[in-house]
Amino acid sequence: MWARAGRRVLRAPRGGCRGFASPAGSPGKAGGGGVSAGREAGRAALETGRIAREVVEHLERLALVDFGGPEAVARLERAVAFADRLRAVDTDGVQPLESVLEDRCLYLRSDNVVEGNCAEELLQNSHRVVEEYFVAPPGNISLPKLDEQEPFSQS
């Protein structure tokens, strides 16, 4: 029910930029009341077909991969526009399909150790090890925001 209402409200405007449906809250809610400021900004930007800077930064943090430039953002926008075509499909009452083997039972192996003890082999593939440890830089430092970052060394 809510999905239908949502579709009517969020239909893409004719011509020009596509509107993106950010969901009307979570399933069950009809309106968009109570969205966070960040999401609001994201939604407003999405409705013009462009992806907001906050979303870009958020994605870079989550993916730990940077866009590298406006072309990449444009590419993402085109990818999202492409994905929006799914809206036209009526999926009322359809369950998501996770695996084509869903009708089968996942089996269990017997709980016996049959392999392992290969620490040395595995450590060989790493660039930085100390004894039997993989060495990582300190972990409690967040990635600086885009405008705060030092340019990374090009290699």
Next chain:
Amino acid sequence: MLGRTLREVSAALKQGQITPTELCLKCLSLIKKTKFLNAYITVSEEVALKQAEESEKRYKKGHSLGDLDGIPVAVKDNFSTSGIETTCASNMLKGYVPPYNATVVQKLLDQGALLMGKTNLDEFAMGSGSTDGIFGPVKNPWSYSKQYREKRKQKPHGENEETNWLITGGSSGGSAAAVSAFTCFAALGSDTGGSTRNPAAHCGVVGLKPSYGLVSRHGLIPLVNSMDVPGILTRCVDDAATVLGVLAGHDCKDSTTVQDPVKSFILPSLTDVSKLCIGIPKEYLVPELSSEVQSLWSKAAKLFESEGAKVIEVSLPHTSYSIVCYHVLCTSEVASNMARFDGLEYGHRCDINVSTEAMYAATRREGFNDVVRGRILSGNFFLLKENYENYFIKAQKVRRLIANDFVNVFNSGVDVLLTPTTLSEAVPYMEFIKEDNRTRSAQGDIFTQAVNMAGLPAVSVPMALSNQGLPIGLQFIGRAFCDQQLLTVAKWFEKQVQFPVIQLQEIMGDCSSVFENDLASVSLKQ
């Protein structure tokens, strides 16, 4: 000898007409001669010769391991091979040497196959041209064939030669080129959206995508866990069945392999197709389909009909959404699967040591190309909390509708579906790169990805040459776990169409002797 089928060569080896070492040396020599195709990333010469030596000992004692003993094969570079560099054509894994063999590789080795090398691909198998890897693009052997050259009325060493070469299709282009150019008898590819069938069609070879769950994915560097399968490329359908027989079966290291007992894959020679029902999905007739492919598709349908089969038009109503659905699910699963590449345990690592996040970010920027990064970012977008329901879950629901379309069609009595594999014949590289990877993938995968979403088996069989002298293949899609039936129909079709052998003598130079019939007779026990 190199132009023969796997079974014929196997028989020749058993009868002592040729030794594994001789065979291995011939293939290695041909690999060197065809180096310009860029089909191989790594040629494992020493390994192959050692394996050939051992195979020879077995043959001398009369203890051959089976049909694949002593047979040169190649493996796509996204399968882990113990002691042999496995790069996925990416800077992220350049120099990475796995400590184990993928299950399918192990199975081939256990049968005595000779591993000639690792073949080139699109980076991390993302692409439909085999053009986006760090080792450069793969060239389609048909670019240099007599059949193509004659049609273009080119002089052998004209100035167009270097710039007008054709793509192989992808992402298993290296494997397809390796098989097409006779450097091996079978090659492993991977198929997530058509990556085995697409290059097979463009390179004039057989490309088989087995049912999901039939062949183990352990050791195949994953792209989309719910759709990936290892693919098989060979020069004829019987050979593909032989290899499938070796690879199929439950693997306790891959929990998505089914535990059903493995049926035989020996293919009967069908003479009577009157009990067969072939379905032609009408939604696959898209405006972008080239008229040549369309006419061959019609011709194939008429062929079945004229031989007594029932040929009916069927409908897969959600076809037009299939590529979009695939795009969302693929990028989402890719975003998740690529998260393992952080530089800590294996693969490339950058020099930055300020923090883990900074190190991960720089490592991943340096290690991945634009295509991979683009897909990771798209996938993460679709997986954001505010988008999850509308994109990812939505796509999963559409996936069920697509899979159900196939179920409905097969339940209505259709045995096998017949569709084109690609929109057209192989295009020149210069043409292909005018559009970006996502657009090309959407075009290249259009007929093939729905099959991956439904987990069904499918095979591309070369049918005929285009007006330009280039191969065009058609796709057969079967019911889940009915791979043997599918291949039986494909084998019948292959026999009917008699697709011509590629003529590469011009560039092979003094290797042309490999194509001569240097055997008086080879007896085959059927």
